[in-house]
Amino acid sequence: MTEPLPDLATLETPLALVDQRRLERNIHRMQSAIDALGVRLRPHVKTAKCVPIAVRQREAGAHGITVSTLKEADEFHAAGFDDILYAVGIVPNKIPHVLALRRRGCRLKVVVDSVEAADALVAAGRAAEHRFEALIEVDVDGQRAGVPPDSPLLVEIGRLLHDGGVELGGVMTHGGGSYAMRGHDALVAFAEQERSRCVQASARLREAGLPCTTVSVGSTPSALFAHSAAGVTEIRAGVYVFHDLVMAGLGVCRTEDIALSVLTTVIGHQPAKGWVLVDAGWMALSRDRGTQSQPIDQGYGLVCDEAGSVLDEWIVGAANQEHGIVTHREGLAPADLRQRFPVGSRLRVLPNHACATAAQFNRYLVSAPDGSWSTWARFGGW
Amino acid sequence: MTEPLPDLATLETPLALVDQRRLERNIHRMQSAIDALGVRLRPHVKTAKCVPIAVRQREAGAHGITVSTLKEADEFHAAGFDDILYAVGIVPNKIPHVLALRRRGCRLKVVVDSVEAADALVAAGRAAEHRFEALIEVDVDGQRAGVPPDSPLLVEIGRLLHDGGVELGGVMTHGGGSYAMRGHDALVAFAEQERSRCVQASARLREAGLPCTTVSVGSTPSALFAHSAAGVTEIRAGVYVFHDLVMAGLGVCRTEDIALSVLTTVIGHQPAKGWVLVDAGWMALSRDRGTQSQPIDQGYGLVCDEAGSVLDEWIVGAANQEHGIVTHREGLAPADLRQRFPVGSRLRVLPNHACATAAQFNRYLVSAPDGSWSTWARFGGW
Numbered sequence: 001m002t003e004p005l006p007d008l009a010t011l012e013t014p015l016a017l018v019d020q021r022r023l024e025r026n027i028h029r030m031q032s033a034i035d036a037l038g039v040r041l042r043p044h045v046k047t048a049k050c051v052p053i054a055v056r057q058r059e060a061g062a063h064g065i066t067v068s069t070l071k072e073a074d075e076f077h078a079a080g081f082d083d084i085l086y087a088v089g090i091v092p093n094k095i096p097h098v099l100a101l102r103r104r105g106c107r108l109k110v111v112v113d114s115v116e117a118a119d120a121l122v123a124a125g126r127a128a129e130h131r132f133e134a135l136i137e138v139d140v141d142g143q144r145a146g147v148p149p150d151s152p153l154l155v156e157i158g159r160l161l162h163d164g165g166v167e168l169g170g171v172m173t174h175g176g177g178s179y180a181m182r183g184h185d186a187l188v189a190f191a192e193q194e195r196s197r198c199v200q201a202s203a204r205l206r207e208a209g210l211p212c213t214t215v216s217v218g219s220t221p222s223a224l225f226a227h228s229a230a231g232v233t234e235i236r237a238g239v240y241v242f243h244d245l246v247m248a249g250l251g252v253c254r255t256e257d258i259a260l261s262v263l264t265t266v267i268g269h270q271p272a273k274g275w276v277l278v279d280a281g282w283m284a285l286s287r288d289r290g291t292q293s294q295p296i297d298q299g300y301g302l303v304c305d306e307a308g309s310v311l312d313e314w315i316v317g318a319a320n321q322e323h324g325i326v327t328h329r330e331g332l333a334p335a336d337l338r339q340r341f342p343v344g345s346r347l348r349v350l351p352n353h354a355c356a357t358a359a360q361f362n363r364y365l366v367s368a369p370d371g372s373w374s375t376w377a378r379f380g381g382w
Numbered sequence: 383m384t385e386p387l388p389d390l391a392t393l394e395t396p397l398a399l400v401d402q403r404r405l406e407r408n409i410h411r412m413q414s415a416i417d418a419l420g421v422r423l424r425p426h427v428k429t430a431k432c433v434p435i436a437v438r439q440r441e442a443g444a445h446g447i448t449v450s451t452l453k454e455a456d457e458f459h460a461a462g463f464d465d466i467l468y469a470v471g472i473v474p475n476k477i478p479h480v481l482a483l484r485r486r487g488c489r490l491k492v493v494v495d496s497v498e499a500a501d502a503l504v505a506a507g508r509a510a511e512h513r514f515e516a517l518i519e520v521d522v523d524g525q526r527a528g529v530p531p532d533s534p535l536l537v538e539i540g541r542l543l544h545d546g547g548v549e550l551g552g553v554m555t556h557g558g559g560s561y562a563m564r565g566h567d568a569l570v571a572f573a574e575q576e577r578s579r580c581v582q583a584s585a586r587l588r589e590a591g592l593p594c595t596t597v598s599v600g601s602t603p604s605a606l607f608a609h610s611a612a613g614v615t616e617i618r619a620g621v622y623v624f625h626d627l628v629m630a631g632l633g634v635c636r637t638e639d640i641a642l643s644v645l646t647t648v649i650g651h652q653p654a655k656g657w658v659l660v661d662a663g664w665m666a667l668s669r670d671r672g673t674q675s676q677p678i679d680q681g682y683g684l685v686c687d688e689a690g691s692v693l694d695e696w697i698v699g700a701a702n703q704e705h706g707i708v709t710h711r712e713g714l715a716p717a718d719l720r721q722r723f724p725v726g727s728r729l730r731v732l733p734n735h736a737c738a739t740a741a742q743f744n745r746y747l748v749s750a751p752d753g754s755w756s757t758w759a760r761f762g763g764w
C-alpha cells in the first residue's frame with residue numbers, strides 16, 4: 001500500500017527503513033552478475049522474508065527461491081512461489097511438513113548430507129508413497145555442513161536416495177567461508193574453490209551413474225566475485241538485497257549501497273562521556289557484532305543523519321535492550337553534543353548484518369524513488 | 383490452553399521451552415526476597431512479554447509492571463494491567479501513544495532525564511489538557527541514562543515538571559552496572575550503591591519542596607543481593623523469571639534454575655572436528671554472547687539432553703542463521719560422536735541471555751509440573 005510521505009518526526013521509533021532505489025539497484029547488480037556467468041540465480045529469501053522483495057527479484061530474472069525455514073516455504077508458496085529449495089539439512093520431524101507442502105503443489109527440494117537423513121527420507125517417501133526431491137550438500141570450505149566432494153559418502157548417499165525412490169536433484173553447497181576472505185584476490189580464489197569442489201562432487205555422482213541435474217553454489221561474496229560458473233547450474237545469494245556493514249567491510253558493496261537502516265530517536269545524553277542515547281538498542285539492531293573481526297569495527301552499527309548520510313565517526317558503541325549508546329569512534333566528547341544531537345531528533349543506523357537486524361522487525365517502511373512510502377510486511381518464526 | 387504431553391520427537395524444531403516449575407520457583411524466590419525487604423516488586427515484563435507469566439507474577443504479590451516498549455504497555459493494558467512504568471526515556475514521537483493509553487485508563491508513567499524531554503512533556507500536557515505522570519531517571523553507576531543524584535539538573539527537571547503541570551511521581555534508576563560485578567561482596571556493595579544514590583536523589587527533590595512518592599530501583603542481581611531497601615518504595619527486576627547463563631555466571635542463580643531453553647534437532651556431523659550440527663542457529667538462540675566476558679564462556683549456549691540435563695562440556699560453539707555447531711568445550715572429537723548425538727535426536731540449549739533468546743520466538747511451549755503442556759503466546763515489536 002503506497003502512502004504519501006510521512007513526516008518522520010511523527011513516526012514512533014525504532015523502525016526499519018528500506019531505500020527502494022538501493023534495493024532495486026542491488027537486485028539488478030546481482031542479477032546482471034549471475035546473468036553474465038550464464039547461470040540461474042536462486043535468491044535466498046531468508047534475509048528480507050518479504051514477498052514484495054522476492055517478487056522484485058523474480059521480475060529481475062531470478063528462477064526459484066531458497067529458504068532457511070519451512071515457515072518461509074509456507075509463506076512464499078502461498079504468495080505464488082513454487083520452486084523452493086530448503087537449504088538446511090532435513091530431519092525426520094520436518095518431513096511431514098515438507099510432504100504437506102509438496103502435496104499442495106510446491107516443488108520443495110530438501111538437502112541431505114548423511115546416511116541417516118537419506119534413510120529417513122527414503123523411509124518417509126515409501127510410507128507416504130511420495131517421491132521427494134533431494135540435493136546432497138557438499139562441504140567446500142570446512143565451515144559448516146556437507147559431505148567432502150572426494151568422500152565415498154557422497155556416492156553412498158546418492159545411491160541410497162536414488163535407489164530408495166527419492167529424486168536425486170544434484171548437489172548444493174554454501175560457501176560461507178567467503179565471509180572470512182579479505183581482499184579481491186582472496187574472494188575470487190574462494191569463489192573458484194567453491195565452484196570447482198561442488199562441480200567435482202557432481203562429476204563423481206555422474207561417474208557413478210547417478211543423476212545430477214542441479215549444481216547449486218553460492219553466498220553473496222562468492223556470487224559477486226566468481227569469474228566462472230563452468231559446471232554450475234545455479235547460484236544462490238541472499239544478503240545482497242540489503243547489503244550491510246559486513247559486506248561493505250569485505251569490499252562487496254559500498255556503505256551507500258546498504259538499503260536497510262533503523263530509524264531511531266535521541267532520548268538523552270551523557271555529555272561528559274560523549275554519549276548520545278537513542279531508542280534503538282539490541283532489540284532493534286540485533287546483537288550481531290559481525291564487524292568485530294573486521295579491520296573496522298562498527299560496534300552495533302554506523303550512524304547516519306535522518307536523511308541517511310553517514311556520520312563517519314559515530315557508531316552505536318554499546319547497546320542494551322531498548323537503549324543504544326552512540327559514541328564517537330575515537331571517544332571524543334564534543335562540547336556541542338546536545339546541540340548536534342538534540343533530544344527528539346532522529347538518526348539512522350546501518351546494520352552490521354542485515355539478516356539479523358531485519359529479523360527484529362515485522363514490517364519495513366519503504367521509501368520509493370518518487371518520494372512515496374509503503375509498508376511491506378515481513379514475517380519471522382518457524 | 384493445556385494439552386496432553388506431546389511427543390517431543392514429532393515437534394518441529396527449533397522451539398522455545400519453558401519449565402513451569404522452575405519459572406514459578408524463580409517468581410516466588412524473587413517475590414520473597416523483595417517481601418523480606420519490605421517494599422513492592424514491580425516486575426519488568428520485557429523478558430518474557432507473555433501475559434500468563436505476568437499474571438503469575440501478580441498472583442505471587444507483584445504490584446504493577448515495568449515495560450520497555452509502548453507495545454508492551456498496549457498488550458499488558460489490554461490484558462488487565464493498568465499500573466505501568468515505561469522505563470525508557472520519553473521522546474516527543476511517543477507522547478501521543480502515551481496519551482492514548484492514559485485516556486484508555488492506563489496509569490502509565492514515563493521517565494525523563496533531560497530538560498528537553500521535560501519541556502516536551504509539559505508542552506504536550508498543556509496542549510492536550512492532560513496531567514501526565516513522570517519519574518526522573520537517576521544515574522547511579524555511569525552505565526547508561528539518568529541524572530547524577532548530586533546534579534543541579536535533578537531539581538531543575540523536577541521543578542520544570544511539577545510547575546508545568548506534570549505529576550512528579552518520584553525517581554527511578556536501573557542498576558545495570560550489577561551485570562559487571564563479580565562475586566557476592568561486589569553484588570551486595572553494588573546494590574547498596576544503587577539504593578543509596580537513588581535515595582539521595584529523592585531526598586534532594588524533597589528538600590527542594592518537590593513531591594517524590596516513588597523511589598524505584600532495580601536489576602535482577604541487585605534485587606537479589608540487596609541487604610536494605612531503606613528509603614526505597616519499589617524494586618524492579620525482569621530476567622529472574624527465566625534466569626540464564628549470564629545470571630548463573632554471576633552467581634545469581636544455578637543452571638538448574640534456568641526455565642527457558644531452546645529445543646533443537648541434530649541435523650548432521652563433522653566427525654573429524656567433533657562438530658554436531660543442530661537446527662538452532664543464531665535466529666533461535668540470538669546473537670547474544672553475554673558470557674563471553676565472564677570466566678566461563680558458554681558460546682551461544684550450554685547444551686542439555688532432551689530431558690534437560692546439562693551435558694557440561696558441550697556448548698553451541700558457533701552459529702549461522704539456522705545452523706548451530708555444538709562442540710566440546712575442550713575441542714574433543716569423540717569416536718562415538720554420531721552415536722551419542724544421532725541425526726534426528728533432540729537437545730536443549732540454555733540461553734546466554736533469556737531476554738534476547740525469548741525475543742526470537744512468538745510462543746512458548748510450557749511444561750507444567752503435572753506433565754501437561756501448554757502454549758503461551760509471546761509478542762514482540764514496537
